[in-house]
Amino acid sequence: MIEVQNLIKSFNGAEVLKGVTTTFEKGKTNMIIGQSGSGKTVFLKCLIGLHVPNSGVICFDGRKHTELDIKSRRQLRKEIGMVFQGGALYDSLTVEENIMFPLKMFTRSTPLEMLKRVNEVLERVNLPNSNKKFPAELSGGMQKRVAIARAIVMNPKYLFCDEPNSGLDPQTAIVIDNLIQEITKEYDMITVINSHDMNSVMEIGEKIIFLKDGVKAWEGSNKEIFKTENEAVVNFVYSSNLFKKVREAYLSEIK
Numbered sequence: 001m002i003e004v005q006n007l008i009k010s011f012n013g014a015e016v017l018k019g020v021t022t023t024f025e026k027g028k029t030n031m032i033i034g035q036s037g038s039g040k041t042v043f044l045k046c047l048i049g050l051h052v053p054n055s056g057v058i059c060f061d062g063r064k065h066t067e068l069d070i071k072s073r074r075q076l077r078k079e080i081g082m083v084f085q086g087g088a089l090y091d092s093l094t095v096e097e098n099i100m101f102p103l104k105m106f107t108r109s110t111p112l113e114m115l116k117r118v119n120e121v122l123e124r125v126n127l128p129n130s131n132k133k134f135p136a137e138l139s140g141g142m143q144k145r146v147a148i149a150r151a152i153v154m155n156p157k158y159l160f161c162d163e164p165n166s167g168l169d170p171q172t173a174i175v176i177d178n179l180i181q182e183i184t185k186e187y188d189m190i191t192v193i194n195s196h197d198m199n200s201v202m203e204i205g206e207k208i209i210f211l212k213d214g215v216k217a218w219e220g221s222n223k224e225i226f227k228t229e230n231e232a233v234v235n236f237v238y239s240s241n242l243f244k245k246v247r248e249a250y251l252s253e254i255k
């Protein structure tokens, strides 16, 4: 479990995260939602260790992020997979080299062992035989698959995804969502996803944290979000007429 307690992060005296407390469980797809500027990226960066919080506790299965020595921090880093916005693949490296990168950096595996693992994860994300392609030769959806393959190549315990669906058509976005959810279950990982995509939230948001101005204004599941009366959530999630109608239909069905 990841436990976050009273997380505060400010820049130049301006508080962006104002004491966020929550937990993320194993085998679940957790989603962070909220308006632009609400602090989602800063929150994710604090979890990953790219930002140092001003105060508060982040605890990975009993290990307090802030109290780890260099060796333990490196160990934790090895257990974290990341999918960045846009995939963040190295353009000058092939698919195989991109995926092998963390293995070269963090393990002493032989080239043959690394290749075997690369092929396993490429198979898993349904991209076999694309080893020698360059990112520019792939569609946006395929690039996301490569980014997911790279994120899981080290068998991570934790997976963090920043807007994994950005730039994808709705159909491809759902395929990527389902892939992330399936892999989360298979690897029994804790997955935390920043998302703007309400479709994704409804599809795979097993736990949803709604941030508003750096405060956790609501949390619950994708089932509960249909029923919530929380005004801020309703205004944000059901701002589109389509989602309003879906919610009304759902509520009349369960009456």
Ligand SMILES: Nc1ncnc2c1ncn2[C@@H]1O[C@H](COP(=O)(O)OP(=O)(O)OP(=O)(O)O)[C@@H](O)[C@H]1O
Binding pocket: 011, 016, 034, 035, 036, 037, 038, 039, 040, 041, 042, 043
């Ligand atoms: N490195 C930084 N230095 C100063 N201010 C920052 C820094 N990073 C983020 N902020 C500020 O923190 C606030 C929250 O930013 P953040 O990127 O977390 O929002 P967000 O919810 O992810 O938005 P979006 O959905 O548009 O990506 C913004 O006001 C932003 O300007």
